[in-house]
Amino acid sequence: MSTLADILxxxxxxxxxxxxxxESAVANxxxxxxRRDFGEFERSMNRxxxxxxxxxxxxxxxxxxxxxxxxxxxxxEHDQMRALFCDMALALAAGDKQRYLGLSETLLILMxxxxxxxxxxxxxxxxxxxxxxEQELLTRLGxx
Amino acid sequence: xxxxxxxxxxxxxxxxxxxxxxxxxxxxxxAAVLLFWHGPTGLASRWTPxxxxxxxxxxLGFLTSAMLGALLQMLPVLAGxxxxxxxxxxxxxxxxxxxxxxxxxxxxxxxxxxxxxxxxLLLGPGLALFVGxxxxxxxxxxxxxxxxxxxxxxxxxxxxxxxLGIGLGVGARTGAQSSWTGVHxxxxxxxxxxxxxxxxxxxxxxxxxxxxxxxxxxxxxxxxVLFFTLLGLSAALLLAPGRLAEKxxxxxIAAALALFAGITLLRQRQRRRRLPxxxxxxxxxxxxxxxAAVLLxxxxxxxxxxxxxxxxxxxVLFLLGFAASAVHGMLYKIVPFLLWLHLQRKNIRGTLPxxxxxxxxxxxxxxxxxxxxxIAAAxxxxxxxxxxxxxxAALLLLSFGWLEWNLLAAxxxxxxxxxxxxxxx
Numbered sequence: 210m211s212t213l214a215d216i217l218x219x220x221x222x223x224x225x226x227x228x229x230x231x232e233s234a235v236a237n238x239x240x241x242x243x244r245r246d247f248g249e250f251e252r253s254m255n256r257x258x259x260x261x262x263x264x265x266x267x268x269x270x271x272x273x274x275x276x277x278x279x280x281x282x283x284x285x286e287h288d289q290m291r292a293l294f295c296d297m298a299l300a301l302a303a304g305d306k307q308r309y310l311g312l313s314e315t316l317l318i319l320m321x322x323x324x325x326x327x328x329x330x331x332x333x334x335x336x337x338x339x340x341x342x343e344q345e346l347l348t349r350l351g352x353x
Numbered sequence: 354x355x356x357x358x359x360x361x362x363x364x365x366x367x368x369x370x371x372x373x374x375x376x377x378x379x380x381x382x383x384a385a386v387l388l389f390w391h392g393p394t395g396l397a398s399r400w401t402p403x404x405x406x407x408x409x410x411x412x413l414g415f416l417t418s419a420m421l422g423a424l425l426q427m428l429p430v431l432a433g434x435x436x437x438x439x440x441x442x443x444x445x446x447x448x449x450x451x452x453x454x455x456x457x458x459x460x461x462x463x464x465x466x467x468x469x470x471x472x473x474l475l476l477g478p479g480l481a482l483f484v485g486x487x488x489x490x491x492x493x494x495x496x497x498x499x500x501x502x503x504x505x506x507x508x509x510x511x512x513x514x515x516x517l518g519i520g521l522g523v524g525a526r527t528g529a530q531s532s533w534t535g536v537h538x539x540x541x542x543x544x545x546x547x548x549x550x551x552x553x554x555x556x557x558x559x560x561x562x563x564x565x566x567x568x569x570x571x572x573x574x575x576x577x578v579l580f581f582t583l584l585g586l587s588a589a590l591l592l593a594p595g596r597l598a599e600k601x602x603x604x605x606i607a608a609a610l611a612l613f614a615g616i617t618l619l620r621q622r623q624r625r626r627r628l629p630x631x632x633x634x635x636x637x638x639x640x641x642x643x644x645a646a647v648l649l650x651x652x653x654x655x656x657x658x659x660x661x662x663x664x665x666x667x668x669v670l671f672l673l674g675f676a677a678s679a680v681h682g683m684l685y686k687i688v689p690f691l692l693w694l695h696l697q698r699k700n701i702r703g704t705l706p707x708x709x710x711x712x713x714x715x716x717x718x719x720x721x722x723x724x725x726x727x728i729a730a731a732x733x734x735x736x737x738x739x740x741x742x743x744x745x746a747a748l749l750l751l752s753f754g755w756l757e758w759n760l761l762a763a764x765x766x767x768x769x770x771x772x773x774x775x776x777x778x
Contacts, residue, residue: 225563229625236628279433289697296704310628311709317626318690318708321560322430329498330433 213265213343214332216350220257221324227253228320232313235306243309244301251294258287264349265335272338279331286323290316365425365439367695372447373422374688375760380414380454381677381753387458389746393738399664406461411672412541413454413476415753417511419680420549421446421483424504426687428487431556432494432501442486449479460522473522477515484512499572503552506576510544510583532594536587543606544583546676547643551575551613553683558617561686562624562633571616575609582606600654607647614643631717635682638725642674665735673728673749681724681756685717688760692767701774712763720755727752 211219227250234243266280293316300309336343384407388395395403425443429435436442453475460469491505517537524533555572558564586602593599617640621633646667652658653667689708696705727748734741 226625229563229627233627296707307709308707311707315690315693315708317561317563318686319694325556325560326430326433329431 211347212336213339213347213350214328214336216347217257217261217265217332218328220253221328224250224253224257224320228313228317232310235301235309235313238306240301240304240306247297247301251298254290254294258291260350262287264346268339268342268346269331269335272342279326279334283323283327283331286319290319290323293319364691364694365429365435365443367691369439369443370422370426370687370691371764372443373418373425374684375757375764376447376451377415377418377422377680377684378753378757378760380410380418382750382757383414383458384410385746385750385753387462388742388749393734393742396665396734396738396742399668402461402464406458408668408672409454409457409461411677412546413450413457416546416672416676416680417480418447418450419684420546421450423553423683423687424487424549426691427553427556428490428494428504431498431504432491434490434494436486436490442482446479446483449475449482453479469522473519477519480511480515484508484515499569499576500552500555503548503555503572503576506580507545507548507552510540510548510580514541514545532590535590539583539586539590542671542676543579543610547610547613548576548579550639550676550679551579554613554617554679557683557686558620558636561626562621562630563626564620564624567616567620571612575613578609579606582609603654604651607651610643611647614640614647618644631714631721632682632686634721635678635685635724638721638728639675639678639682642670642678642728646670646675662735666732669728669731669735673731678724678728681720684756684760685712688712689763692763696767696770699771699774701770705770706766711766712759716759716762720752720759723748723755724752 227246231243231246231250234240234246262284266283269280293312297309297312297316300306300312339346387403387407387410391401391403395401395407398404425436425439453472456468456472456475459466460472488505488508491501491508494501514537517533517540521533521537555567559566582602582605586599586606589596589598589602618637621637621640624633649658649663649670650667653663689712692711693705693708727745730741730745730748734745
């Protein structure tokens with residue numbers, strides 16, 4: 210049976226694929242494909258963020274007590290990534306290839322070090338803290 | 354796993370890693386100037402004062418500085434355990450490492466000036482402090498994955514190298530030398546440098562280029578295999594020099610390094626991110642050089658190739674080709690990312706530059722070719738010092754100077770933005 214950590218990690222990899230697709234479309238100058246791929250990437254990322262922010266993080270905070278530092282930093286990084294999505298969408302709309310590629314380089318590093326922290330630390334911590342509630346969260350993830 | 358003490362801070366203060374990154378290339382510049390100054394006679398043997406000073410400027414001054422800066426930056430992200438009192442630790446370690454390296458080089462070049470004991474008194478405590486703090490941090494870490502373990506073992510490798518170096522330094526005055534030098538070099542290059550680059554690679558190669566992860570067996574086995582074969586090699590060098598045991602352990606180390614380099618190159622071929630990337634190019638150069646160094650060493654050990662200058666070639670391929678290239682690749686990603694991250698924290702209104710606007714490809718791309726030319730000239734200088742030493746020194750000067758210039762340009766851009774913002778606010 211897949212754990213919550215497995216599923217969320219798998220979502221990270223899928224988003225990575227979408228990211229790479231959009232980026233290479235931009236690099237090849239195929240802006241139409243790029244807009245479609247980027248749209249799909251952004252939607253997948255936002256879905257993932259929404260689950261974490263509305264379901265997973267509150268569950269961790271409930272289990273650990275409020276003012277939990279790690280969750281705060283994860284939320285901050287989500288916001289930083291959302292701001293980059295915005296800038297990337299603007300660059301794409303303006304057809305500014307160089308700006309998009311500079312932004313996507315920045316997003317990639319931010320996103321990867323964020324994923325690393327979640328996969329290595331937060332998801333494992335969640336698995337231990339949540340215990341029986343994990344099943345409930347999995348159901349909510351499936352229902353999204 | 355315990356949540357107590359778990360922190361996922363984004364990053365330590367900017368100055369903590371940056372002071373290491375900004376002074377590292379300056380030691381490369383110094384190494385090039387030294388080579389220029391002393392010319393081909395400095396390359397008469399591996400043990401001339403020039404070569405000892407040159408190699409320590411590269412290994413301690415350039416590589417170790419950059420590697421300590423990167424560790425201070427990566428430990429919180431990897432292990433969820435930030436270094437305690439980062440500003441103080443970084444300031445003290447950086448001060449002791451830079452002054453200690455300068456004193457050591459002075460000690461090699463001008464024996465009898467009293468610089469040598471000063472160097473040992475600065476470097477010993479400085480590096481011991483770093484190893485202690487970093488190991489304590491890894492020990493506290495809620496997570497121990499393959500990278501954290503490899504880093505921990507690399508830190509032990511650094512401690513052994515430093516202890517052996519101090520022993521040699523003290524012994525130099527009493528005349529004790531020989532095979533202990535080989536053991537010191539082995540731990541420094543393999544137990545510290547190649548070990549840490551391995552641990553970093555498990556994370557950053559998949560992360561920067563979206564490659565499949567390294568095979569789990571390699572990530573698990575690399576560090577312990579390298580560590581124990583190095584122990585075996587050390588024993589062989591000290592107890593039974595020139596016997597079969599030495600070649601056996603040497604071949605085992607060669608196999609571990611070749612697997613690491615080969616698998617990295619394969620993973621990079623399988624990358625999902627297919628854009629041209631300067632870090633990727635530097636890392637491919639690094640891995641190709643490591644493979645070349647290993648193959649050449651094997652050919653030398655099997656006596657297929659012979660020559661007293663072979664050891665110079667291993668050194669150039671390993672230090673400049675492999676380790677320095679990997680560090681260049683890392684710096685060109687870490688520094689602009691950190692500047693960007695810290696700009697985010699300043700709440701500056703308006704459009705902020707992204708990583709490529711802070712450090713554009715037009716600055717880093719040409720540097721790659723200068724670096725390649727410097728390595729090629731250094732290889733030629735190993736074989737025929739007379740005509741090529743000056744060319745190698747000039748290109749090394751240009752290459753390390755270029756690195757420093759690029760990093761400073763990005764930092765200047767960052768500072769200008771902060772100042773302009775302070776003006777408005």
